[in-house]
Amino acid sequence: xxxxxxxxxxxxxxxxxxxxxxxxxxxxxxxxxxxxxxxxxxxxxxxxxxxxxxxxxxxxxxxxxxxxxxxxxxxxxxxxxxxxxxxxxxxxxxxxxxxxxxxxxxxxxxxxxxxxxxxxxxxxxxxxxxxxxxxxxxxxxxxxxxxxxxxxxxxxxxxxxxxxxxxxxxxxxxxxxxxxxxxxxxxxxxxxxxxxxxxxxxxxxxxxxxxxxxxxxxxxxxxxxxxxxxxxxxxxxxxxxxxxxxxxxxxxxxxxxxxxxxxxxxxxxxxxxxxxxxxxxxxxxxxxxxxxxxxxxxxxxxxxxxxxxxxxxxxxxxxxxxxxxxxxxxxxxxxxxxxxxxxxxxxxxxxxxxxxxxxxxxxxxxxxxxxxxxxxxxxxxxxxxxxxxxxxxxxxxxxxxxxxxxxxxxxxxxxxxxxxxxxxxxxxxxxxxxxxxxxxxxxxxxxxxxxxxxxxxxxxxxxxxxxxxxxxxxxxxxxxxxxxxxxxxxxxxxxxxxxxxxxxxxxxxxxxxxxxxxxxxxxxxxxxxxxxxxxxxxxxxxxxxxxxxxxxxxxxxxxxxxxxxxxxxxxxxxxxxxxxxxxxxxxxx
Amino acid sequence: xxxxxxxxxxxxxxxxxxxxxxxxxxxxxxxxxxxxxxxxxxxxxxxxxxxxxxxxxxxxxxxxxxxxxxxxxxxxxxxxxxxxxxx
Numbered sequence: 001x002x003x004x005x006x007x008x009x010x011x012x013x014x015x016x017x018x019x020x021x022x023x024x025x026x027x028x029x030x031x032x033x034x035x036x037x038x039x040x041x042x043x044x045x046x047x048x049x050x051x052x053x054x055x056x057x058x059x060x061x062x063x064x065x066x067x068x069x070x071x072x073x074x075x076x077x078x079x080x081x082x083x084x085x086x087x088x089x090x091x092x093x094x095x096x097x098x099x100x101x102x103x104x105x106x107x108x109x110x111x112x113x114x115x116x117x118x119x120x121x122x123x124x125x126x127x128x129x130x131x132x133x134x135x136x137x138x139x140x141x142x143x144x145x146x147x148x149x150x151x152x153x154x155x156x157x158x159x160x161x162x163x164x165x166x167x168x169x170x171x172x173x174x175x176x177x178x179x180x181x182x183x184x185x186x187x188x189x190x191x192x193x194x195x196x197x198x199x200x201x202x203x204x205x206x207x208x209x210x211x212x213x214x215x216x217x218x219x220x221x222x223x224x225x226x227x228x229x230x231x232x233x234x235x236x237x238x239x240x241x242x243x244x245x246x247x248x249x250x251x252x253x254x255x256x257x258x259x260x261x262x263x264x265x266x267x268x269x270x271x272x273x274x275x276x277x278x279x280x281x282x283x284x285x286x287x288x289x290x291x292x293x294x295x296x297x298x299x300x301x302x303x304x305x306x307x308x309x310x311x312x313x314x315x316x317x318x319x320x321x322x323x324x325x326x327x328x329x330x331x332x333x334x335x336x337x338x339x340x341x342x343x344x345x346x347x348x349x350x351x352x353x354x355x356x357x358x359x360x361x362x363x364x365x366x367x368x369x370x371x372x373x374x375x376x377x378x379x380x381x382x383x384x385x386x387x388x389x390x391x392x393x394x395x396x397x398x399x400x401x402x403x404x405x406x407x408x409x410x411x412x413x414x415x416x417x418x419x420x421x422x423x424x425x426x427x428x429x430x431x432x433x434x435x436x437x438x439x440x441x442x443x444x445x446x447x448x449x450x451x452x453x454x455x456x457x458x459x460x461x462x463x464x465x466x467x468x469x470x471x472x473x474x475x476x477x478x479x480x481x482x483x484x485x486x487x488x489x490x491x492x493x494x495x496x497x498x499x500x501x502x503x504x505x506x507x508x509x510x511x512x513x514x515x516x517x518x519x520x521x522x523x524x525x526x527x528x529x530x531x532x533x534x535x536x537x538x539x540x541x542x543x544x545x546x547x548x549x550x551x552x553x554x555x556x557x558x559x560x561x562x563x564x565x566x567x568x569x570x571x572x573x574x575x576x577x578x579x580x581x582x583x584x585x586x587x588x589x
Numbered sequence: 590x591x592x593x594x595x596x597x598x599x600x601x602x603x604x605x606x607x608x609x610x611x612x613x614x615x616x617x618x619x620x621x622x623x624x625x626x627x628x629x630x631x632x633x634x635x636x637x638x639x640x641x642x643x644x645x646x647x648x649x650x651x652x653x654x655x656x657x658x659x660x661x662x663x664x665x666x667x668x669x670x671x672x673x674x675x676x
Binding site: 039040041043044045046047048049141144148164186187213214215216217218250251252332336337504506507508509512 | 594595596598599601602603605606607608609610611612613616641642643650
C-alpha cells in the first residue's frame with residue numbers, strides 16, 4: 001500500500017449528522033485532533049428531516065420526571081430496550097437539552113422564557129396515566145436547528161471536516177482493535193488511510209434497503225456495511241418502524257390526520273377493506289394494525305395499480321372545501337409525488353419504512369460490544385458508534401417519537417467522552433496500522449473497475465428493495481420470510497458482480513453508488529435473516545404465525561454475523577443503573 | 590466558469606440532499622434538465638445548491654419566493670417536476 005496516502009488523527013468520526021457532530025464537539029473541545037468525514041455537507045445530513053422535537057422531562061409546561069420518560073421508553077420498546085441505557089438517556093435528557101439551548105439552539109419558548117414543550121405520542125405522566133408535554137422543538141425545524149447549532153460549535157472548536165468523503169472500510173489490527181478507516185475522497189477519487197486512536201461511526205440508518213422509505217437517498221447504512229465486512233455483528237436488524245401511508249413509489253408521508261378527517265382506504269377492487277379487519281375502528285385502527293392490513297391486501301393480490309402493489313387513500317368524497325381548507329399540504333404532496341389530485345382521484349399509498357431500531361451493538365457509553373467466548377459483550381478497543389446506526393439499545397423493538405434526536409445528542413456526547421477517556425488512559429499513542437490496511441478497500445474498487453459481464457447497480461438495488469419490501473415489510477409470516485431469505489441471498493450474489501460504465505476517478509457518482517450498494521446489501525441480508533428467525537411478535541416485528549410476544553424465549557437481542565450469515569443472541573439488560581427494573585407487561589394503549 | 594464533466598458530476602452529487610422530498614425532485618431534474626443547462630445556468634444551480642435543505646424545499650414547493658432573480662429560471666424548472674410518474 002505504498003501509494004496510499006495516510007493521515008493521522010486522534011479521533012476519526014464517520015458521519016456528520018446530530019450524533020457525529022455532538023461527539024466531535026466533545027473531542028475537539030477536549031483538545032483532541034478530530035476529523036469528521038461526511039458524504040454530504042454536514043448540515044445536509046438526514047437529521048435535517050426530524051421535525052417533531054427532542055424529548056426531555058424538563059417539566060416546563062407540566063410536571064414531569066425522568067422516571068416517567070424511562071417507563072414510556074421501556075414500554076415503547078416492548079421490553080427489548082436495555083434498561084441501563086434507557087435510564088441513562090432519560091436521566092441525561094434535561095441536561096442534554098439545556099446544553100443545546102446554551103449552544104444557541106433556538107427552541108420555542110413559553111412566556112417565562114423557558115423552553116416550550118408539546119405533547120407527542122407515547123409520552124405520558126405518572127407511568128402511563130395521561131399524556132404529558134415533553135417534546136422540545138424549534139418550530140418544525142428542530143433537526144435543521146440542531147445541525148446548524150452543532151456545526152457552528154464544531155467550526156469554533158476546530159473540528160476538521162472532510163466533506164464529500166466516503167468511508168470505505170474499518171481497519172482492524174491482528175488483535176481485532178480498530179485503528180482507523182479507509183476513505184474515498186470524491187473530488188480526487190483517491191483512497192486514503194485515516195489512522196486514528198479511536199473511531200466513531202455515526203452513519204445513520206439504512207432505510208433505503210426498502211422500496212418504500214421516508215429516508216433520503218444518502219441513508220445507505222454505510223456504517224453497517226463496514227461493520228459487517230469487518231466481522232462486527234449487527235444487532236436487532238429485524239426491527240424497523242413503518243408509517244402506514246407513504247405515497248407509493250415515492251415514500252413521502254401522508255399524515256394520519258387525513259384518515260381522521262374521513263379519508264378511507266380502498267383495495268384494488270374498490271373495497272373498503274378495513275371494515276373487514278376492524279369493524280369498529282375501521283380506517284382509524286392503530287398505525288401498525290392498518291399497515292399490516294394494507295400489506296396483506298397487496299400480498300393476497302388485491303392491490304391497486306398495474307402491478308397491484310399498493311392500496312388507495314380516497315378523499316374525494318370529502319369534497320374540495322374540506323380538502324382545500326383542512327388538508328392543503330396533503331393535496332400538494334399528492335399532486336407532486338403521486339401525480340393525482342385527491343379532489344378527483346385517490347392517492348396510491350403503501351406502508352413505508354421510517355426508522356431502523358437495530359444497528360451496531362453498543363453499550364450506553366457508546367462502546368461497540370461484541371461476543372467473545374462465553375461473554376456476550378466484550379469491548380472492541382478503539383471503536384464506538386452512536387445515533388441511528390447504533391443499537392444501545394434504547395429503542396428496542398419500537399422507537400418513541402422524539403427519542404431519536406435525544407439518542408443522537410445523549411449518546412453522541414457519551415461516546416465522545418468514552419473516546420477521550422480511552423485515548424488518554426489506554427491509547428496515548430497510535431497503535432500501528434496493519435501492513436495491508438488499504439488492500440481490502442483497494443481490491444473492492446479494483447473488482448468494480450475490472451468487472452465485465454456484470455450487473456447494473458440500479459437493477460440489483462431495485463431487486464433488493466423489492467425483496468425486502470415484500471418479504472420483510474410490515475406483514476411477516478414464516479412462508480413469506482423463508483422465501484425472502486432465499487431471494488435476498490440471490491440478490492446478494494448479484495451484488496458481488498456489479499459493474500459500472502464510467503471508470504473516471506473524479507466525482508464518479510456511479511462508483512459511489514456501487515459502493516453504497518455493498519453497504520445496503522449487508523443491512524438487507526441482516527434484516528431478512530434476523531426477521532425470519534424471530535418466532536414471536538414484538539414491537540415493530542409482527543409475525544402472523546406467532547402473534548404474541550414470547551418473553552420466555554425471545555426477550556433477547558439478535559446478533560447477525562455476515563461472514564457465515566449466522567445469528568447469535570444476547571440477553572436484554574434488565575438491570576437499570578440506579579432504579580428498579582421495570583418488568584414486562586402486556587403492551588396496551 | 591466553464592464546466593468539465595467532473596464539475597458537472599460534482600453538481601450531480603451535491604444534488605443529493607438530507608430530505609427525501611428534495612431527492613425525488615432533483616432526481617427528475619438531473620435526468621431530464623441538467624444536461625441542457627448552460628454554463629451560466631450551472632453557476633446559478635451551484636449557488637442554489639448552497640441553500641439549506643429546508644429553505645430549498647420551501648422554494649421548490651413554491652411556499653416561498655426568492656428575491657434573487659437569477660434563481661427564478663432554475664426554480665421554475667424544478668417546480669415543473671411536480672408530477673411524479675403515475676403508478
